[in-house]
Amino acid sequence: MSVIEFEPVNRQSTAEMIADRLREAIMRGTLEPGDQLGEADLAARFEVSRGPVREAMQRLVSEGLLHSIRNRGIFVIDLTVDDVVDIYRARTAIESGALELILDGRRDHTHEALGPSIAEMTTHAATGDAAGVSDADQAFHEALVDSAGSPRLVRAARTLLIETRMCLGALQTTYPELGEQVREHVELREAIGSGPAERARTLLAEHMADAVSRLRGRVSEPSTPV
Structure with missing residues (x-):
């Protein structure tokens, strides 16, 4: 150890x-x-x-x-590439479920709740602090699930978010440019706050699928452990 x-x-x-x-x-x-x-x-x-x-x-x-x-x-625990896929599959189900509750009368509350993590991501991205951006990224998704008002979804999401950071390991982020990571979350927040509901659903699903694709690509590199 x-x-x-x-x-x-x-x-x-x-x-x-x-x-x-x-x-x-x-x-x-x-x-x-x-x-x-x-x-x-x-x-x-x-x-x-x-x-x-x-x-x-x-x-x-x-x-x-x-x-x-x-x-x-x-x-x-050790995490494999298959675990990465499974973690994001479970996160997609949980966060999509949270989003449906949010779209049913909690949009303004959630938009406000996501603000601090966006501000943190922006600040850390400006200084090139990948670890700080990843921390704020996690805070964003924690706030998203928490805003749904479901204690069971919150409990289910907690371990998955920790496992997500374990997947990243020393990589901290899979984004080649931190500003892109921030922009994705800004767009998702705005869609949740006032955009068409279907756009919010699409952006969340694409965000999760993209994360799996990025992680799969990085963990398959010979020098990168899972």
Whole structure:
């Protein structure tokens, strides 16, 4: 397992706080695909007993971000090209479902909710900060699903968005030009806010299909791991 610098958590912290830290480490690539997680080691790093760490790890196993191998331990999942396709297939279903709820009376609210992430993407793109743009990209899609007002869609989307960042890994983005990434999201936001409903549906579907095409192209390159 990679050497990781975790800040100690408060002794009153819950297993969910530890799970959040581990999710973040997996998403950022600090914990890499295939890394083994040791219960005792993590408990020492977080300065907590093993109980909350064990519970946090089991939560991530149930979410599909970790997997347990009998008599070996718990590991960060590895993602294949087929996983990339499946992740985006699931995201398309979830975000399309969210969009239908949004189009049914939540358009103004969603347009406003998507504004901060667009502003962040624009700022980071102007400085060439690909990681910052990717963070804002994820925030955009989180806000999109959240705006639908469905807690179940939000829960379903959370793990998929983390897996999306795992797919990107060190690439941070598959866009050759960060401004293009921003423009796609601006167009989608405007369509959601006031454009024809069918245009919003089309732009979202094309956005997801394009992402799969870009990722497939990049992960198939000999020097690029999944």
